[in-house]
Structures are given as C-alpha cells and as structure tokens.
Amino acid sequence: MKLTLNVNGRNHEIETALDRTLADVLRNELGLIGVRVSCAEGECGSCTIHADGKAVTSCLMLAAQASGKKLLTVEGLGDIEKLHPIQQAFIDEQGFQCAFCTPGFMMSAKAFLEECPNPTEEETAIAMSGNICRCGAYPYIVKAVMKAADQLRQEK
C-alpha cells in the first residue's frame, strides 16, 4: 500500500506492505537509524519516538497506523550543530555508555518534561523506568533529565 508519513516535519510517500512496523519503515525506508530496535516487543523502549507529541514504541505500531500523525524521531530532536537541551544534558552528565538506548530515553524524557516541566528526582526516575539501560547509567540519566528540565524552564 501507499502511505504518507510526516516525519520530523517533512512528508514522505512510501510504498510498503501492510504488516510492516513503523520502526522497520523508519529505519529501512527512511534511513533513520536513530530509531533503535532491540526487543521488538515494547519492553525496552529503545525505539521510542513521538506520534502527535506522545511517546510511543515504534516497534509495536504498524506504519499504516502512523499515517496522518506528526512523527518525531531523535533525528528531528536536534542536530550536531545545534543540540537540543536534552541531548546536551545527556552529554554533560554522561547519561549513557553504549548509547543504544539513548535516543529512546531522550524521546521519553522529552514527552515527560512537556507534561511535567519541574519534576522531582523520584518522579524522573519513575518516568524513565519505561526504558531499559543495560549498561546501568540510570543515576546519570536521571541527572541529565533533571538538568535538561532546568534548562528548558530557563528557556521559556
């Protein structure tokens, strides 16, 4: 089938089979490798993106379901020349090791901070518990999200 996906502010016409997941299409048709796929069962959160501003696991969504939605992946969050405050905070606090999970964590963090701009450390840790970091960078991930929250509040 033919469908139009709006990703990171641009429309893409795609010809694809009905049963393909959104993560698969984003990675393999649009080359967005920042959409990381690990468990493919919605458990690890590394493929988290935004659909109409809400964090979703793109491995559990069919590409066809995303038609008409505004999608945001890590590639649309910021770029190397101009990082998003969440990206900068993850670098400053080194909220990663291998970083396979990092795009997913940052997309979860963005959705969380939009709903809860002034969180406590405990709220942040709970909100970040939908994603898995096997390397165990959790305390630094939480610090990064807290720091990004500060930065984003200042920018408002």
Next chain:
Amino acid sequence: MGVMDKKFRVVGKGVPVKDAKEKVTGSMKYAVDFTVQGMVHGKILRSPHPHARIRDINTSKAEALPGVYAVLTHKDVPQNDWEAAWFNRRGKVLDGTVRFVGDDVAAVAAKTEEIAERALALIKIDYEILPHVFDMEEAMKPEAPQIRIEGNLRDPYVVAWGNMGEGKDQAEIVADCDILYESQQYAPLGRNACIAEWNGGKVTVWTSSQTPSELRDGIHEALDIPLSKIRVMAMPCGSSFGQWWSVNFMLITVCLARKAGRPVKIELDNEECMVSVKRRHIERTRGRMGCTKDGEIIFAEFDHIIDNGGYGFKDDVGFFCVDMWGKAAHGHYAVHGVNTNLLTAGCMRGVGDCTLGASVERVADTLAEKVGMDPVEFRLKNQIRAGDELRMQHSRSTMKQTMEEYAASIPNELKESWPKLFHLSSGDTRGLLLQGSEKFGWKNRFKEWGKPHTVNGSLRRAVGVGTGAHVCGVEFEGATSAIVRINPDGSVKVHCSVGRQGQGSETTQSQVAAEALGVPFDMVEIETGDTDSCPWSHGSLASNTMYRVGWATRAAAMDARRQLLEVACREFFDSCDPSELDIEDGVIFRKGIERSNVRPTISQVLNVFRSDTLGQTSSITGRPAVPMPPATTFARHFAAHFAEVEVDIESGEIKIIDYLATQDSGTVVNPQVLKNQAIGGAICGAGFAIYEHLVFDPKTGAIKNGNLLDYKLLRAADFPSKAEVLFVESYDPVGPFGARGAGEAPIAAAVSAISQAVYNAIGVRVDIPMTPERVIRALNHF
C-alpha cells in the same frame, strides 16, 4: 621528578567521550545499521533437541526456493576447531552434532529475511537423538553422556599454598558454605549483526565486537586461510559485558557468504541472542574458612564447579578473590569446568569474582560475625595490601621454568623497571574501606550482624559492605600492541584494537596518547576496530583495555615522541639532547627557557625541507619499543561498595535505598567514564543479586525466559539516583600514567554488599538471586 608528581594535562579530565554527539543524535552506527552493496540476508536454523546427531540432512527444497542463494550445512564447513578468547567457545563452526536447544544447525542466505526463514522450514533433518545431561554434577560422572570428544570434565584448576592440615588445626573458629548460583544472562540491549564479504579469496567482516584481533584469529583457525586475507572491521556494540567477543554466528556468516558468492548479513534479534550465544555459568561453591578468636583468617578451602554448557571450555574462573583474601597462611582452591547440554556459558563481567568471590565474602562475613567483628574491620584485617605476595599462580604454570630461571632470562635493564613479580604492584581495599566507611557514615548505620537499624511495620532497613577485586588484563594469549602515528599537520591517529561497548575506550586511549605526546585532546583520533591497521591486542576483556592496551598506546606514543624530538633537536635546537625538550599543546620548546622564540609546532618539525632525505617526514609511526611486564603477576583493581537496603518481610521485596561505590583503578583517566563503570557494575551486580536468572526447561534444557519481557532487568527507579562514587587513586608503576583496569571489580563488590545488607536486615542468609519467593522461603525456613 617521578611521573606521579607531574601535573597531567589531559589525563584526569572528564572530557566528553569522543562519540558523544553521534550517540545523542542517533547517528552512531552499530553493526545492525551497516549495509554493503549487493548484500543478501542470512538466517540460522536452530536445534530443537538438547543433544542429537544429524544422520541425514536434505536441503534440496530449501535450495530450490526462489530467492535462496545458498544453504550451508556442516558438510560445507572445514572441520577445524576454532577457539574464542579465553576458551569461551571451542569447537567447529558446524559439525553435524547439536549440543543444546538453540544450537546452530544450518544456515540459509536469501534475498530477504522472510525468504530465508521460509527456506529454513524446508530443510529436512533426520536426527539421531543422543542422551543428554543438564545437571553439572551429573555431567561430571564418568557414566554421564559425554558431550564432547574431549569428555565433559576439564582437569581441575588448583591454587594451593601452605599446609591445609596445619591450618585446620590452628583455626579456632570455622565457617562453611554450599551455594548454588543460577545463570545470569548478558541480556544485551541492542542487537548484533555480522556482514561478511569475500573478494578474491579475501574476506572482510563487519560486526560489533570487543575483540577484533581474536575474531580474526578465530576465522583463521576455522577456515585455515592466512591471517593476511582476513580483515575484521569491529564496530561499536550495544551493552555487552563479554557477550560480543567472537561468536559462532559470525563464523557462520563468513562461511555462508563464501558459499553464496555475495555479501551476507545475519542479524540476531534479542531472543535469538539470549538462547543461542552464551550466558554466565551456573556455579556451585562448597568451602570453608577458619580464623583465630581475634579474627585472623588461617585457612581457606574452596571447591567450585562451573558449567560450561555445550561449547564453553573453561577450566577456571577469574577468581581474584583468592588474592584478595590470600593473607591466610594456608589455602586450597579447586575449580572444575564441566560441559552440559545447556546453552554455552562464558565469561560475563566479573566472572568468578561475583560468584566464587561472593561465596568467600559470605564465609568471611560468617566468621566476622562469630568473632564479633565489624565487616569493615574484618576486611581491613584480612585483605591483601599493596606489596603482598599474590596467590594466583596463573603465569607460573605457563613459564615452564623455575622463577630463578625465568628471572635470569629477563634482560637486566627491563627487570629493573619491572615491579616485583607475583606481588601486588599497587592499590588495595584499605583506602576504599576507610574513606568509604567515613563518607557513608558506616559506623552509625551498621548496628550489629543480622540486625536492621530501622524497623517500620514489615519493613527492615540495614546496610552492608562488599569488596571485589579483578585482574587488569592477562598476557597468556599474546602481547598487546598499538601504533601511534603523527601526521604532518600535527594531528595524531592511534590504532589499537579494543572494543567500544560503552566503556569509553576510544576516549580514554586518546587521552593517554594526547598526554604522552603533549598535543591537545582534539588533535587525536583513533581507529579501534580495523585489524588491517591495528596491531594484535587481546581486546577489551578481563579489564584489559586501560592497563595493557593503554600501556601499549602510551609506549607507542612515547616512541613517536622520541622520533619527533630527534628531528626537532637536529633542525631547531642545535642538536641538543632530546631529553632537554618538551611538548605542550603541540608546541616544542626547550625546558627551562620557555620564553625562547624557538618554539616550533609539530607540523613545522615534520615539514622541514631538506634536499637530503632527512627532512619532510610524511608521518611518524610509533610502536611499543619494549615488552610489557606480565600484568597477571602483579596488577589488580579493587572496589568496595556500601549499600543500604529495605526488605519487606511480608512481600519479600528488596529495595536498594542508598549506595556508595568506591574504586581504586589507580590514576583516574576520565572521571565521567570511570563513574559510569563503577555504577554500571553496581547495577548489573544488583540485578544479579536480587532478580536475574535464566529458567531452563527441565525436560529439554531450553531457556524459558529468553526475552526482555520475562527476564527482568533493573530500571531507573530500582536503583537510587543519589548513588555516589568515590575514587582512591593509588599510582601504578606500570599502567599508563599510573592507571589500572576498572570494569569488573565493581560488579563483584555489589553482589556481596547487597547480600550482606539483606542479611543484616532480616537475620537470615538468602542465596542469590534474592527474589521475593526466596526471601520469604528463607524467612519461613528460619
């Protein structure tokens, strides 16, 4: 002035890791993100049986399926054994016998993954079912089904000293243990893939690996082609913990691509990886220790069994707990490696030291309680100190000489620069325990053994301390090397074969090179994965990276620096002695006359024009000019962890409330990186202590929870965000700028600290994993 007094310019700085921006923008390429023009897709057929021989295999229908390029069976594969590093796997790529459910049987290359999967279903196999054995102690018996040609049981690995009879007579108090450790799964986040491409009898392999050189060697052994015809391009890994060294699926990809006549990519999904690659061993410790009434340990006697699964071939675990508690006058440790029809087991982070090591710590704790000593005091009294003799005999057995003969064979000028062999060169737990207990407020928080400091309804809170040690790389499989090249523009390229599994090696090795050369950090770039440009290295395993590869990187940089300064002396400094010069920020100057106008840049030195060939050096290539002393005989790294837990005696749940990780890895090269190593180790150890274990089907040995839904990992809310890290920096005489290894002591310390804290909270010992069920059972049993 010793190097220790020197102020470092780059070492010790928390510079962001080199690939930080790639990591946060999602542009970092792992092997799964890599493609080659014309590549097709491979899939592996997996065994439904725990032990069987293939009588007949019919691939004609699979081969006839449109879109299929090749079907690979054991008949297509050279029947050579290949070995992964450290005997994590030994066997043929495929040999017509399967040894666990999930074992590799055959493989298909096809246009798409879907076609390859359909083709797998068309392969017809007539299996002769063989008897199997899952229990490692059953497998040790001579009458058990033998899984390998070499038999199931390896010779015991023994470390013994003193006189056990005397030790037992002298001991006034004895404690013992019998502990069974279930298997932890690496449970990697991220996937791995392997892409192999043949061209004119040469093969190039792209995959995520911590051990590029060892993988190249494995392909050489399996296929019997010259090393010069194999190029491994190792890419960054997702979390690995030792999973991604050389893995048989990589060898299958290489064979399949050769048969298909085109590049092949095999990608393992999480579930396939968890049931087919490897896991931590199932282990059992039986042992005892004895001490005097005032708490001096007299003897230690431990017997430890590890199950290697189908293809592991280890006869020892990295049990540096032997050295840690080696002050005892009498000791006997024996480790037995045995094969079973379960998934292959291998070295997972902290191998041995978070199992046998945890057993030794637990027996030590029992002794401490019996003599009425605080656990910190007991460790201070009985653990190794810098300068003490080491008990591990690893290298002695490979020397095949007496110590005197060995020592006589080492050139004098080298010997003088080496630390005393078989003695701990630097670092120990003393500073960690003293400074850590102070920072943690240990004296106020530890009440007495088996007693919580706070009781609130069904909730019990208490603290625990645990220690861990591990080696800093091993030399038995070869000397590690590196190349440092200075380019004519003054920039620097390091070539060293290490892994990039998130431990920041690309950054810390670059810091070492920048420090040695006196160039800005940003002028250094690094290649870590290309075996055509990087000399052989053991890679990133056994906490090898900073100590041994870092040593080689520094030595290569010093060699390049020497060559550079020789040219500089000749052309700019009136042929003075190179030792009179120094380099800072890429500028060369004569020491003592810093204000002189003669301050050439590296680039100016390398671009001096002369009509003879003494000028215009296109680049300088440095390599280690002397051999590295054998690290196993003197270097260890240490961790002491302090944990506070809350146990609910009604639900059996354990919460980690507060945490302090202390670490002695010598000089801290990058504090941000090392903090993550310490806390990451703590979290992986905490998972092993309270949740993580594989469940095997009792009938087939198949793994029942081989996915991230059923195999529980800690989440952000399960570990205190306020956890802290404290470094104690003892300067090492051999490591680069005084640094040592880092990644494995922390996981060992964590297991023991949390186990002890739980005991102090509820007054009963619980074997790990301390799941709620086990906590409740232990309380009821008590």
